[in-house]
Amino acid sequence: MPNAELSLLNGISQRAQLLDESPIRSVANYGMEKDDVTPLWFGEASSPTPDFICQAASKSLSRHETKYTPNTGLPALCQAIAKYQNNLFGSHFSPENVSVTVSGTNAVMVAAQSCLNPADKVVVIEPLFPTLSAIPEILGCEVIRVALKTKGNSFYLDTDELFAALSDAQAIIINSPSNPTGWVASKELLTEILNFCRQRGIWIISDEVYSRHVFDKKAAPSFCELVDEHDRVIICNSFSKAWAMTGWRLGWLNIPKSLVPTVRMLTEFNVSCASAFSQAGGLAAIEQGEDFVQSSVAALKQSRDCVQHYLGDIPNTTLYEMKATFYGFLKIEGLGFDSQPYLRQMIDQAKVGVAPGEAFGVSGAGHIRICHATQLPLLEPALERVRAFILNVKPF
Numbered sequence: 001m002p003n004a005e006l007s008l009l010n011g012i013s014q015r016a017q018l019l020d021e022s023p024i025r026s027v028a029n030y031g032m033e034k035d036d037v038t039p040l041w042f043g044e045a046s047s048p049t050p051d052f053i054c055q056a057a058s059k060s061l062s063r064h065e066t067k068y069t070p071n072t073g074l075p076a077l078c079q080a081i082a083k084y085q086n087n088l089f090g091s092h093f094s095p096e097n098v099s100v101t102v103s104g105t106n107a108v109m110v111a112a113q114s115c116l117n118p119a120d121k122v123v124v125i126e127p128l129f130p131t132l133s134a135i136p137e138i139l140g141c142e143v144i145r146v147a148l149k150t151k152g153n154s155f156y157l158d159t160d161e162l163f164a165a166l167s168d169a170q171a172i173i174i175n176s177p178s179n180p181t182g183w184v185a186s187k188e189l190l191t192e193i194l195n196f197c198r199q200r201g202i203w204i205i206s207d208e209v210y211s212r213h214v215f216d217k218k219a220a221p222s223f224c225e226l227v228d229e230h231d232r233v234i235i236c237n238s239f240s241k242a243w244a245m246t247g248w249r250l251g252w253l254n255i256p257k258s259l260v261p262t263v264r265m266l267t268e269f270n271v272s273c274a275s276a277f278s279q280a281g282g283l284a285a286i287e288q289g290e291d292f293v294q295s296s297v298a299a300l301k302q303s304r305d306c307v308q309h310y311l312g313d314i315p316n317t318t319l320y321e322m323k324a325t326f327y328g329f330l331k332i333e334g335l336g337f338d339s340q341p342y343l344r345q346m347i348d349q350a351k352v353g354v355a356p357g358e359a360f361g362v363s364g365a366g367h368i369r370i371c372h373a374t375q376l377p378l379l380e381p382a383l384e385r386v387r388a389f390i391l392n393v394k395p396f
């Protein structure tokens with residue numbers, strides 16, 4: 001590297017210097033240069049955003065709704081979200097308990113900025129979506145990782161270990177249903193964590209962006225069902241997954257009312273506000289999107305079954321149970337901490353790209369994550385080729 005560039009990079013913030021490029025991007029960058037590769041690396045549905053949502057945004061644009069909006073979101077959208085959640089969870093949110101964000105990622109950032117201080121200890125549960133540890137790290141916190149345990153092909157959380165880790169922590173970031181494992185916390189577990197944290201004043205940031213992607217109920221157990229105005233709980237959500245709106249950058253927070261001024265100011269200084277036309281699309285999604293959510297979860301159930309069919313019985317591998325999200329998480333014996341060469345060979349030979357498990361923390365190493373939110377005619381042959389590849393090529 002030339003000296004001038006080196007000296008510039010030495011000058012960037014120490015916290016920024018600690019960030020690594022996501023190994024998912026590295027695999028995807030390799031695969032995107034090739035022809036005919038089926039991309040199962042990123043976490044997004046292959047289907048487009050439904051037309052009725054796009055049309056609502058177009059109408060908003062044709063009304064020239066192109067100016068700044070309130071920091072916490074358009075009142076009609078906050079109201080619709082509160083109503084939607086109260087119907088779904090039996091919660092008692094009012095519109096002030098909702099603050100619109102520019103994506104789920106921004107929701108987690110604003111939540112973390114609201115309650116974390118530099119040097120705070122923040123517990124996260126691994127394997128995890130890397131943003132959830134990167135955000136507290138960027139804020140100067142110490143991240144304490146508690147790994148899920150396995151029994152057969154299930155993940156579970158050892159609560160003794162969790163509570164030991166939490167005993168001198170200031171916050172926990174929990175993601176259920178979990179990307180990448182598909183692990184789902186039961187209502188009893190959420191209640192136990194809430195009670196523990198309530199007694200000690202520990203903040204809970206709950207990332208519930210996959211709350212609608214469960215196969216045996218309408219929604220996964222949620223802190224929405226449990227919290228009251230006095231709880232130090234911030235719930236993060238997104239339009240990205242449930243309504244296939246990843247590119248719209250729209251999400252929301254559920255916050256206690258006393259946090260509204262803090263969240264309002266943090267939103268002002270991060271992004272000011274979400275765009276009006278995205279929020280118009282979001283309003284249509286919330287008010288008219290239930291059929292879409294249910295039909296896409298039904299389609300995901302079929303693609304989930306397809307993953308289980310092709311990858312569920314390969315010798316020297318374990319496919320973890322797939323109760324939620326749209327990922328398969330497969331352990332491959334012999335796959336080490338750097339799975340990139342193996343996954344590049346999979347791209348070259350099988351013409352399929354998947355996400356490397358080490359992207360999700362040390363405990364994710366030795367696994368691959370397969371996003372199955374893709375149409376069956378494309379998914380099925382891709383999985384057949386992945387199966388043949390794993391059967392024929394030993395990890396190296």
Ligand SMILES: Cc1ncc(COP(=O)(O)O)c(C=O)c1O
Nearest residue numbers: 043103104105129179209238240
């Ligand atoms: C667990 C989890 N949280 C948050 C996000 C961010 O979603 P958004 O597109 O709304 O930023 C993702 C995206 O993959 C995710 O998997």
